[in-house]
Amino acid sequence: MEYVAQFENLKQYLKEKNADNDISILEKAFELADSMHQEQKRKSGEPFIIHPVAVATMLAEMDMDMPSIVAGMLHDVIEDTSVTTDEMREMFGQEITYLVDGVTKLKRIPTSTKEELQAENLRKMFLSMASDIRVIVIKLVDRLHNMRTLQYMNTDSQITKARETLEIYTPLAHRLGMTKIKWELEDLCFKYLEPEYYNSLVAQITQRRDQQEAYIKKVLDAIRGRLDEAKIKAFLDGRPKHFYSIHKKMIAQNKALNQIYDLLAIRVIVDTVQECYTVLGIIHEMYTPMPGRFKDYIAMPKPNMYQSLHTTLIGPDGQPFEAQIRTWEMHKTAEIGIAAHWKYKEKGSSGRGGNEKTSEYDGKLEWVRNLLDNQKEIEDPNEFAQTFKMDLFTDEVFVFTPKGDVKCLPKGSTPIDFAYAIHSAVGNKMVGARVNGEIKPLNHKLRTGDFVEIITSQSQNHGPSRDWLSIVKSSEAKSKIRQWFKKECRDENIERGREVIDRELKKQGYKYEQLIRNEWLEPILKKYRFSSYEDLLNVIGFGEISAQKIINILKEEYIKSISGSKEAELLAKIDSAKNKKEKQKHTSDNGIIVNGQNNCLVRLSRCCNPVPGDSIVGYITRGRGVSVHRTDCPNVVSMSETENRIIDVRWAGKSRSTYIVDISIQAVDNSNLLLQIAKLIAELKLPMKAINARTTRDNYELIDLTIEITDRSELDRLVKKISGLENVLDVSRTVK
Numbered sequence: 001m002e003y004v005a006q007f008e009n010l011k012q013y014l015k016e017k018n019a020d021n022d023i024s025i026l027e028k029a030f031e032l033a034d035s036m037h038q039e040q041k042r043k044s045g046e047p048f049i050i051h052p053v054a055v056a057t058m059l060a061e062m063d064m065d066m067p068s069i070v071a072g073m074l075h076d077v078i079e080d081t082s083v084t085t086d087e088m089r090e091m092f093g094q095e096i097t098y099l100v101d102g103v104t105k106l107k108r109i110p111t112s113t114k115e116e117l118q119a120e121n122l123r124k125m126f127l128s129m130a131s132d133i134r135v136i137v138i139k140l141v142d143r144l145h146n147m148r149t150l151q152y153m154n155t156d157s158q159i160t161k162a163r164e165t166l167e168i169y170t171p172l173a174h175r176l177g178m179t180k181i182k183w184e185l186e187d188l189c190f191k192y193l194e195p196e197y198y199n200s201l202v203a204q205i206t207q208r209r210d211q212q213e214a215y216i217k218k219v220l221d222a223i224r225g226r227l228d229e230a231k232i233k234a235f236l237d238g239r240p241k242h243f244y245s246i247h248k249k250m251i252a253q254n255k256a257l258n259q260i261y262d263l264l265a266i267r268v269i270v271d272t273v274q275e276c277y278t279v280l281g282i283i284h285e286m287y288t289p290m291p292g293r294f295k296d297y298i299a300m301p302k303p304n305m306y307q308s309l310h311t312t313l314i315g316p317d318g319q320p321f322e323a324q325i326r327t328w329e330m331h332k333t334a335e336i337g338i339a340a341h342w343k344y345k346e347k348g349s350s351g352r353g354g355n356e357k358t359s360e361y362d363g364k365l366e367w368v369r370n371l372l373d374n375q376k377e378i379e380d381p382n383e384f385a386q387t388f389k390m391d392l393f394t395d396e397v398f399v400f401t402p403k404g405d406v407k408c409l410p411k412g413s414t415p416i417d418f419a420y421a422i423h424s425a426v427g428n429k430m431v432g433a434r435v436n437g438e439i440k441p442l443n444h445k446l447r448t449g450d451f452v453e454i455i456t457s458q459s460q461n462h463g464p465s466r467d468w469l470s471i472v473k474s475s476e477a478k479s480k481i482r483q484w485f486k487k488e489c490r491d492e493n494i495e496r497g498r499e500v501i502d503r504e505l506k507k508q509g510y511k512y513e514q515l516i517r518n519e520w521l522e523p524i525l526k527k528y529r530f531s532s533y534e535d536l537l538n539v540i541g542f543g544e545i546s547a548q549k550i551i552n553i554l555k556e557e558y559i560k561s562i563s564g565s566k567e568a569e570l571l572a573k574i575d576s577a578k579n580k581k582e583k584q585k586h587t588s589d590n591g592i593i594v595n596g597q598n599n600c601l602v603r604l605s606r607c608c609n610p611v612p613g614d615s616i617v618g619y620i621t622r623g624r625g626v627s628v629h630r631t632d633c634p635n636v637v638s639m640s641e642t643e644n645r646i647i648d649v650r651w652a653g654k655s656r657s658t659y660i661v662d663i664s665i666q667a668v669d670n671s672n673l674l675l676q677i678a679k680l681i682a683e684l685k686l687p688m689k690a691i692n693a694r695t696t697r698d699n700y701e702l703i704d705l706t707i708e709i710t711d712r713s714e715l716d717r718l719v720k721k722i723s724g725l726e727n728v729l730d731v732s733r734t735v736k
């Protein structure tokens with residue numbers, strides 16, 4: 001049994017590395033995986049268990065911790081066998097189960113993509129779903145082993161897997177600084193995606209191999225001699241660059257293989273940073289450095305924490321080579337990236353004992369955050385055009401279309417946001433949504449990983465509802481809904497626009513002909529990029545621009561045109577008198593007395609619309625006087641908690657003012673209900689300002705009603721009457 005021998009090797013390796021390693025839990029994991037995967041075979045015909053053993057071994061070689069290695073051994077158990085998460089937790093504890101579960105969840109993300117944007121969203125999604133970076137490391141190692149054994153798959157799957165790897169996994173490995181994995185994955189993808197290029201490149205390089213190896217040996221010997229003289233203990237190594245990076249360079253620079261400078265690279269690994277610079281000096285003395293090719297990634301680490309000195313030199317016979325100089329610690333970071341640092345971090349904090357699990361965990365995330373912060377500071381547009389901000393992903397959710405495309409939406413988004421993210425035509429026609437196969441209300445909050453399917457109406461006349469504007473979260477959906485109303489209700493909007501312009505003219509005391517003149521309208525239309533007066537009326541009627549604003553501009557033009565005349569003086573006087581009157585109106589009209597003070601600016605808050613008879617409190621706003629709320633208004637409760645700006649207010653006896661109230665009525669579907677309510681209100685002689693009815697998916701009727709009343713008793717009477725109607729379930733005052 002080959003895999004048993006491999007497992008023995010792994011145990012041996014761990015023992016040799018650290019005699020204190022307790023490998024009993026790993027043995028337990030091996031036994032479970034071995035027996036549970038018993039029936040499964042790899043595509044190669046080998047027993048399946050060779051895969052988890054290989055993954056665990058690779059993780060051990062990367063110096064990952066024991067829970068990661070054990071999780072690597074178990075990573076396919078939940079997905080492929082009958083073992084449940086609970087059973088695993090029972091046997092292996094919370095931490096290992098958490099890691100296995102994380103890897104299992106990532107497996108369920110469909111990753112075959114076509115577009116670049118999709119790939120970026122998927123990568124972000126991976127990082128947001130795997131809150132423990134070890135999950136990503138295990139996943140990458142899993143993928144690497146699968147890629148190494150890809151030859152057993154058919155050509156189609158080979159191409160799909162390779163493309164997926166290149167789009168999702170290698171960029172992840174790169175960002176996490178896991179260079180070794182990244183290179184190997186890239187070369188494997190290259191081999192399956194571009195077999196002709198790959199084979200020809202490998203052939204060319206192999207042909208020159210002997211010659212190159214001799215060359216590298218010559219350079220290394222020379223350098224080693226000088227370092228010995230300088231008494232520097234160093235590890236030297238030389239290698240050709242990996243295939244995919246050579247290929248990319250040839251394509252990008254349109255060059256043949258022999259025109260690529262740094263085909264060969266040597267590496268010098270020393271103990272201290274000081275020695276790095278000393279070695280650099282020595283090498284620069286030995287060979288001529290190529291101008292502009294020196295890079296100090298020690299002083300300026302790459303965003304993924306990579307550190308090294310890079311320089312390209314003209315070697316013997318004029319053949320250039322690249323030298324990389326780094327310490328052992330930097331070397332480890334360069335090879336396994338974030339995994340190395342994560343480990344380092346853990347060692348630093350585990351000394352305090354096992355009882356500080358959470359802070360240790362936070363420490364790990366903290367480190368990732370630092371990594372990301374570094375990334376923001378360092379400008380390296382070629383390599384990290386896109387910063388990767390894991391801690392910011394909490395503001396986003398990633399959800400799937402039925403085809404498996406991923407959409408990125410702001411947190412709190414609803415199926416409506418999703419529908420508009422697909423296409424405005426889908427949003428405008430939507431009537432419902434299925435989330436993970438179940439019908440959900442339109443205001444349902446989507447979560448990362450949800451599959452969402454939008455149900456659309458066949459009817460030509462179907463359009464969005466204005467209520468949606470307060471439900472949706474994304475600005476994209478909001479603006480698309482607005483767009484629809486602007487376009488579809490153009491005639492209505494224009495008519496309404498005309499009305500509000502007329503009303504505003506009347507209010508300000510002007511005649512239509514006085515202000516609405518082409519020569520004054522023209523600049524306004526130009527400024528807002530409208531092609532006609534009707535376009536302007538459309539947006540006024542729609543509410544995007546206020547009529548007052550437009551009239552004020554026109555008014556200024558008018559006053560300019562008559563400047564100096566008697567009429568102009570008169571107008572100025574009227575205006576100032578009007579302003580005075582307006583101000584007086586505000587203080588007296590509400591029928592509110594503020595704690596002894598008379599001349600105080602008072603506003604009835606629009607969130608709870610208090611009416612005489614309601615118990616009320618005042619809240620001192622900054623610069624806008626006192627706003628009056630009902631004492632049971634939730635907004636005022638939260639305000640009073642924060643600051644002591646509550647002031648006593650009371651109703652000033654009998655008042656002639658009218659008050660606006662919003663009422664919401666919930667009822668069982670009843671086609672007659674609207675009519676009955678309207679009749680009732682007419683009987684009570686209450687002016688109705690607005691009424692809005694809609695039926696919910698589960699066939700409830702929701703009616704929002706805005707009416708004008710003079711005091712609380714009138715309201716109470718109305719509420720009582722509506723509550724008495726058949727099928728009405730609930731009547732309440734609305735608080736916004």
Ligand code: MN
Pocket residue numbers: 051075076142
């Ligand atoms: Mn696997």
